[in-house]
Amino acid sequence: MPLRKWLERAQALPGSPSAARVVVDVTDWLAAAGDVAAAGGQLLALWGANVPAAGDARVRAALVHESGLLVLELALPATDGLYPGLQSIYPAASRMQRAACDLSGITSDDPDQRPWLRHAAWPASEHPLCASVMGVEAAALTPDDYRFQSVEGEGVHELPVGPVHAGIIEPGHFRFSIVGEKVLRLEARLGYVHKGIERRFQELRLYEGHRLAARVSGDAAIAYSWAYCQALEGLERVQVPPRALWLRALCLELERIQNHLGDLGALGNDAGFAFGLAQFSRLKEELLRAVQLALGQRYLLDAVVPGGMAVDPGVAGIASLADCLHHIAGESLNLRNIYDEHAGVQDRFVGAGAVAPELARRLGLTGLCGRASGQEGDLRVDAPWPPYDALAPVKCVQRGGDVAARVSVRFDELQVSLQLALRVLEQMPAGAVRFAMPVPAAPAGELGIGLVEGWRGPVMLALEPDGNGGIARCHPHDPSWQNWPVLEHAILGNIVPDFPLINKSFNLSYSGQDL
Template structure:
């Protein structure tokens, strides 16, 4: 049981009375104290910022609110200082001058709520393109109808301006938003000197779908389906983060059997994506052998996904309260045997790649992310672990049954494409290790596959966090005074890791960009929501 009094005392926030709700301790902070409270939690105590969520609570509390969610690793509790923002002035103090990690969140809040982050050095609109959406459109306000249709006249359209470099021999290369492949749209503006990339400015938002607005209005069963479709390659992990947040709100702990099966499905999704990423990294070096065999091995996992759940992308297998699919003893034995074969196959492919000089020459010293940039921006997942930051929600905020499973969190130090490649290789081996343990545990696990959830408590919030194959995924879920879900803030890994992109190309040439891009493999739709 959480000793909240001890936690409040330890982190020096006893002067701010709050409320324990779900797995959060939320407490109001006066505007004048915000900087000192954030500096205390993040700067002095080193707590990681997991997300920032704005809410329109004018109808219930007469104000807007901004919730700053900090995790306490290993303790299963999140400290959430929140700021009441005046509904008339609609201004709040920017924390970006203190920590750059807040920048993307504050831009998002301005874009979707119209609240102004005073002191932000570049509070430009994001996601909602000025040539498509009206200037004063703020879709996450409660008085904005979810099914509204917006139009712009030609006179109202404002086309984007990009920062330009000047000088002899400097030119620009625009890439996208439509690309030569079956991938999502995004625009990249390169400033070039010969083949050397001087600067990259990405522009995203082309697949904005109004996801967070839809969460406010869809029935509960459709909210689950929506979570599965936020980023298709992470269907299971997004649905799991959503389910865990709702379960925490409801005060429900799922059965041992459901927790173990969640681990199995999660690691299968991770393996499929790591194999795919490794395949395309090798393919982008011109190493067709690695690309072909990587995708072949991925297909083996996707076929297992379909056999176990009926879906190659594991949709419909997790739900608030548990899971929908069991795995028989015979199937467990068959899967464990095949995993041994797949791991051996995978190891042989990687061994050949590691002995191929042309591959290593392309991967090493390419696309270097400096550790200080990663820390300043709050980089997550593979990108963070490739610079030595051992961040992993499975270990830091154990969920499902990970606390009872032995595994390690691999890190590298060089921060280049090769480091991100090696992280995926090593994590794949850890996934095999986890799967064998979880499948053995599943043979003797007890309890129902799923539990029925009670009504959700009023005016409460909870956090769901999981470690997807890119990095951690966070859901902040809040209810209104009737216990209905009124706000779902989704933070995909890609929302954070896209912010480091302009910093990783200045030492590289343009032919390296596809390789660098693939080594991150960020989600456009996970960012655009």
């Protein structure tokens, strides 16, 4: 059955203008997933739905197709049966299925049955999203036993790195199998910063959840809090004032600019060019100060709120922010020239950590990294939500797939986002920035979807109300889920000392995927 037939059967969901759901049986589950793949689509997220009563477990898969998001929902048999995993169609499904097993107790037929997010903090028999009460016990200070895939052969040895890393970064464990300095295999183990976010959502009211959403991955706070509010405002049938939507877009582009500036400096530094870090970190600081002047805070973790925005820049703030953006646009062009002409930097960037477009497609590489490997997805263009339907940004795509390509995409997107932010500052409609939210009325059983292209890639948030103003279930999804496994391919055949550079060029979230 072609994709069109599934879309005809699907019902539009509140929240994102491009999301729809179709409830399927076991046969259709695999058929629909295969049809979306045949039409060039990809798996975005897979998670266990809220369980209102025992024996009512459901698994959901969100699939991105060329014009939006199709959510498949499969009710699981009451007996403890396995559901068919999607790992043979979408390799990225594997870790999501393992996580759904850890948290919701639903098990796929994937041969890899190792835990993913669960270490020693709770036993395999417990499922935090099912248990009505799960105690707060003393800190588990015992390491657990995790079976890494081992590589054997003469001269092969293992190099364990982490969870605490040498720099100022998030924790995770990397197990390298190497011969000399050459990497034969890398296997990551994450879940170290799992702090029970999905369980915590269930303790919050619907109108409080945006604050937690912003802290799923603090470097993408706008993307997550916007996705949360989009889902919530859809569920409550609330229209947000136009100025608030434009302000959200401004903040989302500022978040992209800040992260790209930070990464471009760090990438220069990792290639031994400290000048790059000094200059880009200076520009980033100038921007943060201009943002504080215009919007009151350096990092806007609590700016996006249900019903609109908590901040509204004055005339002077807008003018100084615009000046700063113009200034960064000029300076970063000059710095790009310096990077491009620096033989030492280019020697490290070109060819390092390459992911060919065909491999990227098969593994589902997404977002910024995907666009550096010829995968052209960008929700702002493909499935625009207001005000991106009016802003119509251009996509920045490269096909090289190496560190140099990921640097290029950042330089290109930096310029595009600077121009977008300037346009928003110029053309933003006047008026209110926040409407009061009504008493929550969304009934239990509804599903709202928020879908936003954050700076790393697509951020999705699935929100289920409990019918009493509380949250029955909230699943946030970070694009890092898709991209972490691809990093393990990118490093193959490279040398260990290039790993920090390659890893930084992906700059994936630990907190966003550990939840």
